[in-house]
Amino acid sequence: MEDSMGRYDFYIGLGLALSSSLFIGGSFILKKKGLLKLSSRGAVRAGLGGHAYLKEWMWWAGLLTMGIGEVANFAAYAFAPATLVTPLGALSVLVSAVLASYFLNEHLNIHGKIGCILSILGSTVMVIHAPQEEEVSSLESMAEKLKDPGFIVFAVCMLVSSALLIFVAGPRYGHSNVLVYVLICSAIGSLSVSSAKGLGIALKELFAGKPVWKEPLSYLLFICLVISITIQINYLNKALDIFNTSVVTPIYYVLFTTAVMTCSAILFKEWQHLVLMHIIGTISGFLTIVLGIFLLHSFRDIPFTADLLPLFLKDNQTNVRAASWRKGDKHQSCLHQPLLDSEDTHKEGTEKAEEQYGQSL
Numbered sequence: 001m002e003d004s005m006g007r008y009d010f011y012i013g014l015g016l017a018l019s020s021s022l023f024i025g026g027s028f029i030l031k032k033k034g035l036l037k038l039s040s041r042g043a044v045r046a047g048l049g050g051h052a053y054l055k056e057w058m059w060w061a062g063l064l065t066m067g068i069g070e071v072a073n074f075a076a077y078a079f080a081p082a083t084l085v086t087p088l089g090a091l092s093v094l095v096s097a098v099l100a101s102y103f104l105n106e107h108l109n110i111h112g113k114i115g116c117i118l119s120i121l122g123s124t125v126m127v128i129h130a131p132q133e134e135e136v137s138s139l140e141s142m143a144e145k146l147k148d149p150g151f152i153v154f155a156v157c158m159l160v161s162s163a164l165l166i167f168v169a170g171p172r173y174g175h176s177n178v179l180v181y182v183l184i185c186s187a188i189g190s191l192s193v194s195s196a197k198g199l200g201i202a203l204k205e206l207f208a209g210k211p212v213w214k215e216p217l218s219y220l221l222f223i224c225l226v227i228s229i230t231i232q233i234n235y236l237n238k239a240l241d242i243f244n245t246s247v248v249t250p251i252y253y254v255l256f257t258t259a260v261m262t263c264s265a266i267l268f269k270e271w272q273h274l275v276l277m278h279i280i281g282t283i284s285g286f287l288t289i290v291l292g293i294f295l296l297h298s299f300r301d302i303p304f305t306a307d308l309l310p311l312f313l314k315d316n317q318t319n320v321r322a323a324s325w326r327k328g329d330k331h332q333s334c335l336h337q338p339l340l341d342s343e344d345t346h347k348e349g350t351e352k353a354e355e356q357y358g359q360s361l
Contacts, residue, residue, distance in 0.1 A: 013080025017088040023069030025095025030062030078200025082264040084130035090119045118292030122285045129281030131270045158187045181239040190259035192228035250293040
């Protein structure tokens with residue numbers, strides 16, 4: 001019975017994670033469209049410290065869509081392991097890339113399409129091999145996990161690195177290097193996932209009739225979640241305003257997912273009961289997703305033409321075309337055959353030219 005309930009929770013978390021990717025992927029497009037409209041009106045851009053986007057309805061629509069996606073994502077963490085939920089965010093990259101090619105005129109070439117396929121395959125592999133059992137099921141166990149020295153060291157490192165990026169690297173390199181703002185979102189985001197996971201557990205206990213509101217940890221997790229999400233939204237807006245969506249979204253996914261998986265491994269220890277085959281499968285699926293994301297954005301501006309084919313493929317293509325042409329000649333009717341041979345045609349043309357030249361003299 002407990003095993004069937006665990007599987008049921010797993011599939012609920014999987015469904016919520018997939019729907020979350022759809023909403024979040026679409027939110028990038030809506031927010032980018034709103035920022036572009038403001039830029040065309042001459043408003044101060046978000047990358048320069050402006051907040052005119054707060055008056056743009058399309059940006060708010062994007063924020064609302066992202067909010068729905070984040071709520072679904074938040075609920076998914078309450079039912080499924082973070083090692084599974086977070087990598088499925090790759091689907092939001094696919095949604096964002098496809099919609100950007102239609103609504104933002106950002107070209108999606110053959111490399112991007114191959115990257116999308118690889119990301120889907122990698123996500124499928126991760127769903128098959130990721131841990132399906134919860135390691136933390138109550139607030140008491142969550143409180144014990146948060147006291148772990150390994151997690152405390154990790155959290156301090158994330159906070160210190162984020163502060164350095166915000167106050168030191170941001171003013172100097174934020175407008176020229178996409179990694180600055182995205183690293184801030186990723187580092188803070190890894191802590192927001194642990195807060196979301198804890199709040200999800202608290203809500204499950206609340207619905208079960210336990211007095212969760214008496215636990216100070218619930219309020220602490222909620223405050224941490226609100227602060228971290230606010231920071232993420234602010235710096236993600238700056239990154240989207242300055243850099244291309246097809247660049248920001250994939251890099252954000254890779255860094256954010258890596259940070260979250262590291263945090264989950266340290267805090268929740270979801271990997272400790274996995275056999276070697278599932279560990280290799282999970283890592284392979286994630287690396288496949290990373291490869292797909294790399295193809296999706298690294299070659300976005302390179303047109304794929306026949307000139308880029310290897311030489312042996314060009315020769316084969318030429319031979320195939322020549323063979324098909326010769327084959328077609330054998331079955332041509334008299335209506336499609338030349339009236340004169342090439343030599344006769346050349347001779348007749350020469351005689352006409354000489355005749356015209358004599359007449360002109």
